Amino acid sequence: MSADFAANAAETQSAAPSPGHAAETSTRRIDTPIELIILAGFLGSGKTSLLVDLLQGDDRGETGVIVNEAGEIGIDGVIVEDGSQNLPVTMLANGCVCCSLRSSLVDTVMALLDAPRPAGRAPLKRIVLETSGLSRPGPIIASLADPLLSARGLRVSVISTYDCERGLLNIESFDEAAAQLAAAQRIVLTKVDLVALETLEQHLGTIRGVNPFAQIVAETDRALAVQQAFTIASTNDPVDLALRAIFSPDTRALAHPRIHVLKGTLRDVTSWEDMSIWLDDLAGLCGDRLLRVKAVVNTTDCDEPILIQSVGTTFGMPRRLMQRVNTEDICVVITRDIDATAINTAFPDAPVALAAAACA
Numbered sequence: 001m002s003a004d005f006a007a008n009a010a011e012t013q014s015a016a017p018s019p020g021h022a023a024e025t026s027t028r029r030i031d032t033p034i035e036l037i038i039l040a041g042f043l044g045s046g047k048t049s050l051l052v053d054l055l056q057g058d059d060r061g062e063t064g065v066i067v068n069e070a071g072e073i074g075i076d077g078v079i080v081e082d083g084s085q086n087l088p089v090t091m092l093a094n095g096c097v098c099c100s101l102r103s104s105l106v107d108t109v110m111a112l113l114d115a116p117r118p119a120g121r122a123p124l125k126r127i128v129l130e131t132s133g134l135s136r137p138g139p140i141i142a143s144l145a146d147p148l149l150s151a152r153g154l155r156v157s158v159i160s161t162y163d164c165e166r167g168l169l170n171i172e173s174f175d176e177a178a179a180q181l182a183a184a185q186r187i188v189l190t191k192v193d194l195v196a197l198e199t200l201e202q203h204l205g206t207i208r209g210v211n212p213f214a215q216i217v218a219e220t221d222r223a224l225a226v227q228q229a230f231t232i233a234s235t236n237d238p239v240d241l242a243l244r245a246i247f248s249p250d251t252r253a254l255a256h257p258r259i260h261v262l263k264g265t266l267r268d269v270t271s272w273e274d275m276s277i278w279l280d281d282l283a284g285l286c287g288d289r290l291l292r293v294k295a296v297v298n299t300t301d302c303d304e305p306i307l308i309q310s311v312g313t314t315f316g317m318p319r320r321l322m323q324r325v326n327t328e329d330i331c332v333v334i335t336r337d338i339d340a341t342a343i344n345t346a347f348p349d350a351p352v353a354l355a356a357a358a359c360a
Contacts, residue, residue, distance in 0.1 A: 033155040035126040036109065037230065038140055040180040041161030042173055043133030046190030050161060051130055053226045062125035064112040066105070068132050105129070106146045113152055126230070127154075134176055136288075137183035138312025158311070159229055160184035164195045164203050175288070175336065178259060181210045182291035182334050183311040188229045189218040205254035211334070212253060212261060212357075213294065260339045263357040264295065264331025270351035272299040272306065276318075278350045282333070283313040285346050289338045295331040296321065305329075332357065 041047045055063060112127055131140065137158045144156055160180045181187060187207055192200060200218065207216060219225035253261070275297055283290055293310040304320040305327045321327065331352055335343075340354035 033153045034113070034124055036144065036154045036156045037126060037128045038137050038156070038158045038183075039128055039130045039161075040135065040137050040158060040184065041133065041188075042163070042177045042180065044166070045133070045161040045163040046188075047130055047133070047161050050188060050190070050226065050229060051128060053222060054128070054230055057223070057226065061118070061121035062123070064124055064127045066108050066112070066127065066129045068105075068130065068135065105140070105143055106148055109144075109154075110148055110152075128230075136176060136179040136312065138179070138310075138314040141183075141311055142314040157185050158183045159186045159188060161188050161190050162203065162207060164189050164191045164200060167203060167206065174258065178210055178336055179288070179291060179312065181207060181214075184211060184214050186215045186217055186229055187211065188225060189216065192218055193220045202254070206256065208253035209256050209261065210259050211292070212332070213292070258337050259291075260335045261357045262333040262335065262340050262343075262354040264333060264352040264354050266297065266329045266331075267351055267353055269300055270297075271301050272318075273301075274351045275299060275306075275308075278347065278352055279308065279310075279315065281347055281350070282343065283310075283315075285343065286335055286338055287313065289336045290333075291336055292334040293332070295329075295333075296324070296327055297329050297331065298327070 039047050039051060051065065055065070109127060112124070117123065129140070131137075141156060141158075144154065158180075160183070162181065189200075189203065195203070204216060204218070207214065215228075217225050217228045219228065279293070282293075290310070290313055292312075293308060293315070295308040296305045297308065298305050302320065303325070304322055305324050307319045307321055309316045333343075333354060340356060343354050344350075
C-alpha cells in the first residue's frame with residue numbers, strides 16, 4: 001500500500017472492482033503529490049505524541065493537520081494545536097470520521113488544499129489526519145474517493161501506532177485495533193524503552209501475524225522514529241512485499257487464533273470477470289472480518305499481471321503491472337474470525353483456493 005495502494009484518491013472505491021474496470025491504469029500523474037496520511041492506532045497508543053513531535057520539527061510548515069475525536073470535548077486537538085507552531089490544525093469533533101463525518105472530512109481536506117499559504121511557509125507537503133482511536137481506516141479511505149478530491153493528486157497512506165505496554169489489547173477493543181494494524185504501511189511501536197527485549201520480540205511477532213506487509217518502526221530514538229514514520233517509502237515493490245509475506249522465514253510471525261493470513265492459489269486460468277466476482281463475493285461474505293487483500297494475478301483477458309489491493313472491503317483500482325509480464329500469481333488475504341475452510345466452502349467453484357500461509 002502507501003504509494004502502491006492509493007497513488008491517487010480517485011482510484012479508490014468501496015467495493016470490489018467490477019469487471020468493467022478491467023485493470024484500468026490512471027494516466028494522470030502528479031510529480032510531487034501531497035501526502036494524506038491517516039494516523040491510526042487505538043486509544044492511548046501514542047498517536048497524538050507522535051504527531052506533536054512531527055509538528056515541532058516542521059520548521060518549514062509543510063504539514064496540515066486534521067484531528068478527529070469521537071466526543072464533544074476535543075482534548076487531543078488542543079494538545080496538537082499547542083504543539084503545532086501555528087500550522088493549520090482543523091478539528092472534526094463529536095463524531096467518527098469513518099462513518100458520520102465523511103462529508104466534513106472531504107470539505108476539510110479541500111479547504112486545506114486550497115488555503116493560501118502564510119508568508120514564509122513552504123508549500124503544503126502533507127496532511128495528517130489523526131483519527132479517533134475507534135476509527136477503522138477502510139471506510140476513511142473509501143470516503144477519499146469523493147469526486148471533489150479525484151483530481152487533486154493525493155497520495156494516501158496509513159500509519160498505525162502500537163503500544164508495547166498494552167500489546168494487542170483485550171477482546172473488547174481487538175476488532176478495531178486489528179483493523180488499524182492490518183491497514184497500515186508503517187506501524188510505529190511506542191513505549192519501546194519500557195519493555196524487555198524478549199517482550200519486544202514477541203510484539204514484533206504478533207504484528208507480523210496481523211500484517212506481514214508493514215514496515216515496523218521500533219526506535220527508542222524519538223527523532224529517528226518520527227522521521228521513519230512519516231517518510232513515504234515509494235520504492236516498495238508490491239510483488240516483493242506479497243512474496244515476502246508468504247515465503248520469508250524472517251517474518252517471525254506468531255499465529256493469532258482470531259487472525260488468519262491466507263495464501264491464495266489460482267485453481268486454473270481465469271478471466272478478470274471471474275476474479276472480480278470472487279473478490280466481490282469475498283468482501284460480501286467477510287464484511288468487517290476482511291482486513292486486507294494484496295494479489296497479483298494473470299488473467300486470460302489481460303496481457304499484463306493485475307495488481308489488486310484492499311484495506312478491509314475498500315478496494316483500490318486494479319492496476320496493470322506493465323514491467324511484470326512474467327510474474328507468477330500471488331495472493332494474500334488477511335481475515336479476522338473467518339478461516340480458509342469457511343471461505344472455500346462458501347465458494348467451492350471460485351477461481352482462488354485459500355490456505356493458511358506458511359508464515360502464519
